[in-house]
Amino acid sequence: MSDRLKGKRAFVTAAAAGIGRACALAFAREGATVFATDIDEKGLAVLKHEGIADVARLDVRDSAAVAATAKRVGKVDILLNAAGFVHHGSVLDCSDEDWDFSFDLNVKSMHRIIRSFLPMMLEGDGGSIVNICSAAGVFKAAPNRYVYGATKAAVAALTRAVAVDFITKRIRCNCICPGTIETPSMLQRASAAGPGGHELFVSRQPMGRLGTAEEIALLAVYLASDESAFTTGVAHVIDGGWTL
Template identity: 50%
Template structure:
């Protein structure tokens, strides 16, 4: 029970990596507040020990603050919510940029701003941000908006880490490769040829397969735990060899 006594908040917890993270954190003894904009997706947590599920729209700054203020404590924040846009710089619109920056970056900033005062008051905490290998780490075709916003997440992560490194706050990011999630399925099925689209996603993974959500979350548990007490300002790539 590496996380016994800790309380965590996870956004986008209804499915995919967020859901896998909630279950993994709870299995290690944490009390986990699992949030998602889609309340129906949270029904799967009914009866799950150590998990409190509640709806949250992370595009609502006041709602984020209200949830965090209502928690008995917050030791771990996992900013998992995000969105992927397709297209190059020439195909991206201002609306795409606005929405992606709001969800991929600003929502994380708001959660951090709400959580930090309580973490500082209690003597420390661990903030884990969802970045991506598609960011300042690696450029991928047709991911201009996504890669730009995820690069911003990495910069934000390092700045928060630098500002609070002497006050018990650790801030790190994870950078997955392509993960087999419902969100990916939706994007694949939106293509004229879904089978070809899936093959293309697999082809860019050197291991020859997509990651599973449960293969990503052990690093989340590690960063949430005291085992990572000396790690801050880092980006942990879990990408199946994309950045070798």
């Protein structure tokens, strides 16, 4: 631990597994007081024993619950929005319900979190907002990622909009755009693809391997810390060369 986030308070969504979990743990290791949330209460319970200050069940699709949680937690210096869902299919496979769910979870959840916490951040010394986005939809199209790509393009635009609106008020907002990262949800998608599914995901990564959630968390620490004080409104690609 190098105390890069010492004295800072961080709020993390989707912290029970995958990228959200890795970011929450990395923030804590770097000295931040971390408030971790998810709908997976069993996953959250494990975090209590790994340096996380507080955990709470939170459905980021529930505006009232998000507002109440923000009121309880109070001012934070770091927001990490990691909640998301990967829909598989083209426009022909995307029902109105699929579209609405994907945008609600992948985009509107970030709107809810930022809208609820930002006023308190503005009253204090500002802070850093980090949104988990994707290389897919922002820098490159991916097959069968129709609505997913659309939501991630929206996240990148949301990130820039927040950055430009509050650039003079000590608020920074950036997003991270990973390639294929080995997480529990990704492994489930690979398994659902049938025999050879995992190899298929690996084959599209030029480095010949998947990324790790911990690698994403290292970038999140940088963006959350004062080391990136001159960086805002940027979509940071970390994809093993997929978009080259």
